[in-house]
Amino acid sequence: MKKFLQYFKCLLPLIAGLAVQLLTGIIYSILLTVQITAQMPGASGPEIQAEAVARYMEVTPSLILISHIITIFMAALWFYFVSGRRLPGNPIKGFSFLTIPVMLLCMIGLQYTCSGILMIISHLSPDLLTGYMQLLEASGLESLTPFTLIATLFFAPIGEELLFRGLTLHWAKKISSRFWVANLLQAMCFGIFHANIVQGIYAMLMGLVFGYVREKYQSLYASILLHALVNLCGTIISGLLLPDLEPGLGMSFAILCGSSIVLAAGLKLMQKDTEKI
Template identity: 85%
Template sequence: MKKFLQYTGCLLPLIAGLAAQLAAGTAFSIFLSAQISAQMPGASLQEIQSEAITRYMEAAPFLILISHIVTIFMAALWFYYVSGRKLPENPLKGFSLFTVPVMLLCMIGLQYTCSGILMVISHLSPDLLTGYIQLLEASGLESLSPVTLIATLFFAPIGEELLFRGLTLHFTKRITSRFWIANLLQAVCFGIFHANLVQGIYAMIMGLVFGYVREKYQSLYASILLHALVNFCGTIISGLLLPDLEPGLGMSFAILCVAALVLAAGLKLVEKDTGKN
């Protein structure tokens, strides 16, 4: 029974994060419906719903930003109590002059490992990738608006790292002394958090790497830094390094393998960097 409760406890950050997103979306939907009803007093329920959906999609980036802020506030307060009410440590503790180049190498390897996975999926299951792209377009994450950039590059890494490499990894390490099991559990939760299969697959891989970096540096700041760099690469510079490529399945596998080797080299250097410190 005690073990069952411990495993259930590992899911609480995931549930809390999903609940925060759902609460923000529901509250905003109610607000929009009330606003539209006041502005269109003679409109039918169907017209109000149609207008609400249109405005909701237009405001999706702003809503995502709000949900990230709510997540940060909730997770930071929770993490503060879980960590024994300790104030945040020096962000540079455990870092060296070697750390930033190592993180950049990990960023490139991780980003293009995930890009390679998407290329392979595009050949093996085109419909699955098409649905994922449509979801991104509908959410407004494809646009490079200031709100989207702030949410993706700043707030998302902080909130998600607090939830998963902070709280979830803390709880999973209580269950097992084997780090790889604890890291896998939190990475699976991180994948589920993204709520769609394609993004969930590569989010789980990212979660494994973020968890490894957090453990090696013994610092949540390290995984936040890498997370922010990966989001920056995926949002801004990814298209510059692989502009509109449509490689065949064989080339997609080749890109995936090369990127995975780069990532492995980066993680090996993480081990050396943390060994020095």
Template identity: 35%
Template sequence: MKKAGGYLKSPLPLIVMLLIQFGASIIMLLRYIVLYGLEKGTQLYSGETLSVVFIADMMALGVMGIWYYAGVVNRKKRLEIPKEQSLLGAKDVGLLVVLAVGMQFAIGMLLAVWNLFSPELIEEYSNMMEDAGIGTQGILTVLAVGIIGPITEELVFRGLSIEYLKRTGAAFWVINVLQALYFGIAHLNPVQGAYAFLIGLICGYVVMKYRTLWAGIAFHMAFNLYSQVQSGLTDALDSSGLLEGAAGAVVLIILFLVGIGFTVFPLIALHRKFLPESINRE
């Protein structure tokens, strides 16, 4: 029964988070309709997607923070379960930042390949991201996408869901795949869900190996924040003309190799760090 309970509880944080997001959206929509009427209110609401995301994230952060403290932190204190020693150091944070940049390159290549086979899905995804204001620059984007969102999602998936799955006694890979699957489902579209699953696998891996939720938060923040920087860099390269002709091909090849290096080398370093003998030495 205890194992079954852990599996049944593990998707609950996802469900509650989605309900909060849905509730915040409905409340904001009704507010605009009451103030401005149905047609104008709906139009104004459609232009405030990022604000809705921010409000929903703040609400979810409060709920999940209390839930995590009561269900994980306080429970361990009450049951006198020893706190795991974190293995995360300053160099490790740097490694996670490099990996986050590399994963942005890797996912960019994945989406480029996907676009060859299903351009309509990629176009739909791009329009959705644009409507949500994800690619825009600004304080609200940084707060919602780069800071509040990652903390909230790490509490949900790598904090609560992983904790419930650990109580089942399941193998490491089972726990990691399930929580990453929940993370992919949370994004509610196939394109973003697919790469969110990959990001979820990495976040789950580093949280469980480094023995601290801060590892996932550091990687997740770096990944989301770099997406804001990357859009600016892409625009700058396009306007500079460096991507045109033969020189442009060389630049793209260099960027491709850098992206591969930023992805592969951190993954190798993480694998070596967490070999059993390496952990024992620490």
């Protein structure tokens, strides 16, 4: 029974994070439908629904930003009590001059490892990738608006790290004394949190790396920093370095292997950095 409760605790941050996203959308949809009904008294049900969908799509980036803000407040308060009501320490303490090069190496390696995975999926299962791209387009995450940039670069790394590398990893380590098991559990939850197969695959890989970074530096600041850098690379830098690139399957594997080597080098350098600290 005790073991079951520990597993259930591991799932709570995932459930809470999904619930925030879902409830934000539902509450806004209800308010929007009420508003449209008042503005269009003679309209039929399908007309009201079509108008509601059109307006909802316009404000999707704003809703994503709002859900991230709610998640941060919820997760920060939760983490504060779980960690024994300790205030967060100095974000600079525990880092060295080597930390930034380490993070940049890991950022490049991790981002292009994920890009390589996406390229391989595009060859092996093009329909799966097409569905993923349509989902991104529908959510407004493909267009670089101030709302999507703020949500992606600042709020998402903080809220998601608090939920998964803060809370989930904390409880997962109580289930198993082996870190790799606990790290795998929280990474799986992080992958499920993204609610689609393609994003879930590379989000799980990211979760494994973020969890490793959090453990090595013994600081959520480290995983938040790397998370923000990876999101920056994926949102802005990646498109500049690989503009409209459509390589064959062999080249996709080459990109995956090369970026994996860069990521491994970054993690190896990280080990030296944390040993010095």
